[in-house]
Amino acid sequence: MTATLDARVDTAPPSLVDLLDRLLGAGVVVSGDVILSLAGIDLVVVRLRALIMTVRDDG
Amino acid sequence: MTTGTYLYALCRPDAPQPAVRGVSGAPVRVVREGDVGALVSTVDLAEFGEQALMANLDDLSWLARVAQEHDAVVQACARVTTTAPLRLATICSDDESVRERLRQLSPAAVQLLAQLGDRQEWGVKLYAAVTVPKSGSTREASSGVAYLRERRDEIDRRAAAADAARRQADDIFTCLAGVAIDARRHRPQDPQLSGADAPMLLNASFLVEPSGLDRFRAAVDEMAAALPPDSLILTGPWPAYSFVSMEQL
Numbered sequence: 313m314t315a316t317l318d319a320r321v322d323t324a325p326p327s328l329v330d331l332l333d334r335l336l337g338a339g340v341v342v343s344g345d346v347i348l349s350l351a352g353i354d355l356v357v358v359r360l361r362a363l364i365m366t367v368r369d370d371g
Numbered sequence: 372m373t374t375g376t377y378l379y380a381l382c383r384p385d386a387p388q389p390a391v392r393g394v395s396g397a398p399v400r401v402v403r404e405g406d407v408g409a410l411v412s413t414v415d416l417a418e419f420g421e422q423a424l425m426a427n428l429d430d431l432s433w434l435a436r437v438a439q440e441h442d443a444v445v446q447a448c449a450r451v452t453t454t455a456p457l458r459l460a461t462i463c464s465d466d467e468s469v470r471e472r473l474r475q476l477s478p479a480a481v482q483l484l485a486q487l488g489d490r491q492e493w494g495v496k497l498y499a500a501v502t503v504p505k506s507g508s509t510r511e512a513s514s515g516v517a518y519l520r521e522r523r524d525e526i527d528r529r530a531a532a533a534d535a536a537r538r539q540a541d542d543i544f545t546c547l548a549g550v551a552i553d554a555r556r557h558r559p560q561d562p563q564l565s566g567a568d569a570p571m572l573l574n575a576s577f578l579v580e581p582s583g584l585d586r587f588r589a590a591v592d593e594m595a596a597a598l599p600p601d602s603l604i605l606t607g608p609w610p611a612y613s614f615v616s617m618e619q620l
Contacts, residue, residue: 326606329564330494331438333557333574334612335459 372415375462376469379410379444381455381480391447394440402466404473407480410448419462449610453484456612490578493607497540497573500599540573550590551577555613576613
């Protein structure tokens with residue numbers, strides 16, 4: 313029998329990736345005067361993924 | 372400097388002024404219009420204007436800082452009142468423009484806030500217990516036919532493992548959705564992003580009422596008990612980030 317039966321609860325501050333799943337992938341989308349396109353946001357996510365991969369490769 | 376008004380979340384018009392700083396340390400205030408309020412702060416468009424923003428969003432340290440500052444405001448507000456979080460970097464030209472938008476959003480926003488009430492979001496991530504072996508065999512294939520057979524067997528094994536993983540993720544999602552008010556699936560995080568060795572099979576959010584939290588937690592624990600340690604991760608409570616969709620507004 314393992315000691316850990318319960319799901320591990322992550323009580324640390326939210327990880328950046330978990331946060332970005334929610335902040336870029338969800339939430340009310342209100343087109344502001346400046347931020348106009350949803351397509352732009354999707355592009356940002358793609359570029360972000362490429363960026364983080366680069367960071368990890370370097371690390 | 373040319374400024375804009377950065378929006379964090381929608382709230383009720385009687386929401387108290389949160390005692391928290393916003394992006395770049397700016398004070399946060401509530402802009403009210405009729406039955407809806409918005410948590411906002413003033414930002415410099417040299418940093419948050421359309422051109423600057425596109426460049427800044429490519430800068431991971433900038434993005435991390437703003438995401439955390441945004442989240443801190445939403446969390447502080449969600450602790451004291453019903454909060455409908457807005458997507459990162461929603462910016463209007465000024466407060467009057469915010470009020471104009473609130474007029475357009477009401478009454479959908481009023482209805483949304485009433486539905487959210489004091490419900491909270493919980494995140495559940497499932498990681499694969501074992502990774503599929505890279506190759507079925509390390510020995511040299513004795514012939515072309517043997518090689519092709521091994522290739523085919525490996526493809527079959529991978530397909531079966533992927534099927535089983537998908538079913539497991541679907542089962543867990545369906546079961547937890549049954550004890551939650553609402554449920555959403557996010558795209559599983561790439562191992563390079565999550566930092567975990569094992570592939571992520573499920574990345575989901577569940578909207579849970581305070582009175583249903585014990586039942587939800589019990590369901591998660593029951594599932595975790597049947598899985599290898601640390602393969603099921605619960606995060607939260609989160610503000611209801613994943614349950615405020617644009618179809619509702």
